Amino acid sequence: MPWVVGIDEAGYGPNLGPLVQAAVALHLPDDDLAGWETLKPVVRRCCEKADGRLLIDDSKKVYTRHGLAGLETGAYGVYGVIPQALESFLTFAVRESADELVQECWFDRKEALPVAVSADVLQDAFGKWTVGYRAGSQALLFNVVPTPRFNRICDESGSKATVLAHGLVSLLTGMREVGNCGIPDFVNHPIIFLCDKMGGRNFYAGMLQEAFPNGWIVPEKESAAESRYRVELLDRPVTVTFRPRADGDSVAVALASMLCKYLREVCMRQFNRFWATHVPGIAPTAGYPVDAKRFFAQIKPAMAKLGLTDDQVWRKK
Numbered sequence: 001m002p003w004v005v006g007i008d009e010a011g012y013g014p015n016l017g018p019l020v021q022a023a024v025a026l027h028l029p030d031d032d033l034a035g036w037e038t039l040k041p042v043v044r045r046c047c048e049k050a051d052g053r054l055l056i057d058d059s060k061k062v063y064t065r066h067g068l069a070g071l072e073t074g075a076y077g078v079y080g081v082i083p084q085a086l087e088s089f090l091t092f093a094v095r096e097s098a099d100e101l102v103q104e105c106w107f108d109r110k111e112a113l114p115v116a117v118s119a120d121v122l123q124d125a126f127g128k129w130t131v132g133y134r135a136g137s138q139a140l141l142f143n144v145v146p147t148p149r150f151n152r153i154c155d156e157s158g159s160k161a162t163v164l165a166h167g168l169v170s171l172l173t174g175m176r177e178v179g180n181c182g183i184p185d186f187v188n189h190p191i192i193f194l195c196d197k198m199g200g201r202n203f204y205a206g207m208l209q210e211a212f213p214n215g216w217i218v219p220e221k222e223s224a225a226e227s228r229y230r231v232e233l234l235d236r237p238v239t240v241t242f243r244p245r246a247d248g249d250s251v252a253v254a255l256a257s258m259l260c261k262y263l264r265e266v267c268m269r270q271f272n273r274f275w276a277t278h279v280p281g282i283a284p285t286a287g288y289p290v291d292a293k294r295f296f297a298q299i300k301p302a303m304a305k306l307g308l309t310d311d312q313v314w315r316k317k
Helices: 059-074 086-093 098-102 119-132 147-157 161-175 205-211 251-278 291-306
Strands: 003-010 019-027 094-096 138-145 191-196 216-222 227-232 238-243
Touching: 003 161, 003 251, 019 161, 019 251, 059 119, 059 251, 086 094, 086 098, 086 138, 098 138, 138 147, 138 161, 138 251, 147 161, 161 191, 161 205, 191 251, 205 216, 205 227, 251 291
Parallel strands: 003 191, 094 138, 191 238
Antiparallel strands: 003 019, 019 138, 216 227, 227 238
């Protein structure tokens, strides 16, 4: 049984708030790498009728229909780490940038999770997941990029895309040894990385070589529909595939999509709550272009009083 590692991001387009990338590893059978059939008894998608199973799908679809509660139940709930402070969850799951996130003026590391549903709801979700996911082992990593770090990487590289590439390399590096925990059933099993495409990019060999410095990257296909690579010279088979809308192809990618969207939305709740205390009556923002300009203009006087520069709050690109 290979490890299928799904990777996705949330918050690349906004001008406000952090970018969050997530990697989720599931142990799945060779004949169902997507995982939908294996987990069908306990997992449903948005196109299926509500019937008590967990809703796992593209985060945008889940969030549009069910808000933060839908993300929290279907994604955060499967990890069975509740209730706890947000700080504890970050310590458990964030690969890098956690210290910078904690330094953000709006960030409340002591906020208790869950925030949108009761602990009982999540406990029920976790119970369903453990019944359906019989492999019994999974892994999760986040990469969080607050605005100051986002701007710093852009300044150093001259490219916004470098921020995504840096995070991808970090997550691939963090998941290289997934399963090698001393348990014979999991050690050195193949790893299949499934990633959502990064914009219009079709060529990824360079960044993959950075993530696997001891391997040899062999491109198998590089096109708009799919970019696929084999990593040779390692102690186990590794493949990395990039596809548009990969979150619809794989439970692991869908979970990654939901988890990074969940953490991004928890952060934006805090962001809006902080600024509402300094600008009473301000309407909340999701941080995306157009509305972000409105919000930024309204908080500028408060930023000056707090001694915050534009680069600490507003993404340059």
